[in-house]
Amino acid sequence: MSGYPWAAFAVNLGCAAGAALVVMLVAFAVGVARSLHRVVDIAWGLAFAAVAAVSYGVSAGHGDDGRRLLVLLATLVWGLRLATHIGYRGRGRGEDPRYKRMLDKAPHGHRASYALRVVYLRQGALVWLISLPVQAACYIRGPIDTAARAGAAVWAAGLVFEAVGDRQLVRFTSDPANHGRIMDRGLWSWTRHPNYFGDFLVWWGLFLMACGAWQSVVVSLVSPLLMSFLLTLGSGKRLLEQHMADRPGFTAYKARTSGFFPLPPRRGA
Template sequence: MFDLMLFNFLLLIGCMSALWLLSIVLGDVSFIDSFWAFGFVIVAVASFGYLGMQETLHSHVLLLITAVWGLRLGLFLFLRWRRDGADPRYVRMVEKASGSPHFFTLKSVFLLQGVMLWVVSLPVQLGIFYDSGFSLEALAFAGIGLAALGILFESIGDHQMTAFRANPDNKGQVMDRGLWRYTRHPNYFGDACVWWGLFLIALDAGAPWWVVVGPALLNWTLVRWSGAALLERRMKRSRPGYEDYIARTSGFIPRPPRVRS
């Protein structure tokens, strides 16, 4: 188990170091968001290959779900980066950094995300490792259903937001239609569903309970740290109607909008 975890850790650190060198050449670190998704696919494939391409059902399910989720999201984010250019969040982060900006991005962007990616992916790594070939039980089917819901929810939410932004009439407006009417962050909710679903599948495969740290860390980052919390601080400053949107719309778990008196 520890050999596999160490192998994946060193693999991710190597990938992140290479991407850091690429960011120096490009003068932009924004593409790291797309690799965040692609990186999970790399970990899943590496774990599968490291253990000898074992012919076990849980391993195939974990690999398939991770690949479908990661490739779709990674491609979506990569195309968005190519279309929109540098992400203002990273631009401001680098501008405020003290000392060498390159050392700052290595430490605070690439290596940090590499370590977090490794932790979040623990259910996939150890679900594949502990898979002993037993048939899927109720826990695994619940995980598959939850992960499928997450992929669908995130995909629809991303499509709706892309279409909204593509309409010039919506410039400066708040997106409160479709899934965005029921939660302010359908994409983050979808991500969380996928990784809690993978956690359930990993448990069914025999992974230890403490791999819960993976989806728990992801959930925390999406809601409290670099996801919704950071985005909403910026949106409050740039969108006049966003405070009202917050007042009537769930922050994470979808539910009908609140009616204000």
């Protein structure tokens, strides 16, 4: 265990938690001022970017510079792209139905404090936990290895899948002729959730970048496992499909299209 700088990493854990908290508190202030708590979805990507930037700075002199830079850039690109996309997609819209249902449960007169606790602080805690590979990789003293290169390839594939899927959906929904229709073209004909599948690859890729020391593997494994659960069984695929279940054409789309992992459309479904 002497090969891994545990004391410095412990400091990083605290700094990362502080970075995530600051981003979420700023988002909370904006959400209260605008009575629009969907801004937390923009803060989600920004918080990961903040954690990566803080971890890169705090880890100077403790980990390999090449690996630190690789993880920093990968997280920044993913987080800032996601925040930009969500901000663009949500402009001019009202509250997200998910948050409206959640905040309708708030005790009378305590909606803001309930939102802070249930929406913002909870997501901030998830950012801190899921970002463990980003933090841990910054303290690996060995240079970029085969696992890190493989992780970069998996990350890149995930980013492309996520970005292309998001772009295809934006173009589809922006056409008035497609109003009320199910998006079943491009990547969306191979999987019902190309953006979630891309996220899945991104975080397994970041985990591989943190596999240069067994200590960081042990610390980081919870991250891709938790993200995989959230994307498939938690707040991602499961909730979205519950929301779409009654839309015309969704049953047929579901019958012919893979639920998560990309596969050729099933003929005759």
